[in-house]
Amino acid sequence: MLDPAEINSQADLIERTLQEIKGLVSLPEVYQKVRNLIDDPHSDIEHFVEVVASDPNLTVAVLRVANSAFFGFPGKIDSLSRAVNMLGIGQLHDLVLATSAIASLKLPNDIMPLKTFWRFSLFSAVLTRLLASQLKIPKSERLFVIGLLYEIGHLVLYAKHPELAKRAMELSRNNQELLHIAEQKLLGMHYGEIGAKLMAQWCLPAHFQDIVHYQPTPDLAPDQRRETALLHLVRACAEKYISGHMRAIEESVSADIWDILQLNAEQLAEAVEQALKAATEMEKLMFN
Numbered sequence: 607m608l609d610p611a612e613i614n615s616q617a618d619l620i621e622r623t624l625q626e627i628k629g630l631v632s633l634p635e636v637y638q639k640v641r642n643l644i645d646d647p648h649s650d651i652e653h654f655v656e657v658v659a660s661d662p663n664l665t666v667a668v669l670r671v672a673n674s675a676f677f678g679f680p681g682k683i684d685s686l687s688r689a690v691n692m693l694g695i696g697q698l699h700d701l702v703l704a705t706s707a708i709a710s711l712k713l714p715n716d717i718m719p720l721k722t723f724w725r726f727s728l729f730s731a732v733l734t735r736l737l738a739s740q741l742k743i744p745k746s747e748r749l750f751v752i753g754l755l756y757e758i759g760h761l762v763l764y765a766k767h768p769e770l771a772k773r774a775m776e777l778s779r780n781n782q783e784l785l786h787i788a789e790q791k792l793l794g795m796h797y798g799e800i801g802a803k804l805m806a807q808w809c810l811p812a813h814f815q816d817i818v819h820y821q822p823t824p825d826l827a828p829d830q831r832r833e834t835a836l837l838h839l840v841r842a843c844a845e846k847y848i849s850g851h852m853r854a855i856e857e858s859v860s861a862d863i864w865d866i867l868q869l870n871a872e873q874l875a876e877a878v879e880q881a882l883k884a885a886t887e888m889e890k891l892m893f894n
Contacts (some may be wrong), residue, residue: 617794624803636661637706670829700751733881786822798822833865
């Protein structure tokens with residue numbers, strides 16, 4: 607039995623980390639510039655191109671993603687201006703946000719190397735978008751970035767409180783329970799809530815925050831139920847196909863997920879196969 611005082615102490619520690627987040631985990635200047643341009647009614651596409659061009663790493667990432675088979679744009683895109691035009695401001699924002707957020711934190715290799723975290727996140731993002739499109743969930747392209755960022759709470763734990771993260775993993779293994787349940791017992795909150803609080807600090811859209819918050823517990827989601835259920839299922843798939851967990855997907859998800867999504871095992875298997883191929887290609891583009 608965990609000591610309630612210890613749980614409260616650890617919850618307070620996480621809260622203090624999140625309250626000080628601007629000093630601990632701040633998004634790079636390039637992202638802030640993109641956000642400012644989005645809020646500026648007088649900005650045009652060339653202003654966005656100038657901001658991306660000011661960051662060589664981001665320029666390479668944008669060109670590589672625009673040329674990936676996943677987006678399927680015709681012909682080779684060899685100019686930054688065309689890449690930004692083809693991706694659109696919304697997807698450019700999401701790409702800058704995701705790469706900035708994940709790059710802002712340094713992961714200890716004994717918990718999860720950054721490349722492994724990216725592999726998990728890319729697969730999740732691709733599978734989320736594929737399934738959202740297949741299920742005709744509105745604005746399926748915006749779910750791509752939520753799939754990239756829904757593990758951001760774990761990123762905070764791994765980077766800022768690695769010993770607590772390890773204790774939660776050990777508790778999960780010993781009790782044979784899902785990780786978010788162990789985190790709730792140990793920390794007084796799980797990674798979904800931590801991630802949502804961080805997104806609030808970054809002033810990200812409220813529906814991003816809600817989906818990430820309730821993704822581990824979709825039954826409690828007050829709204830965005832299909833989107834939240836979808837991310838819940840996607841994470842179970844990522845644990846199985848990327849992390850190699852032996853637990854069957856059916857044992858890792860809420861029982862009513864299939865009814866909420868109106869999805870069958872054959873549809874999921876086909877989408878997983880496509881996502882594995884697309885995510886592998888995107889990973890090569892981003893890291894090679």
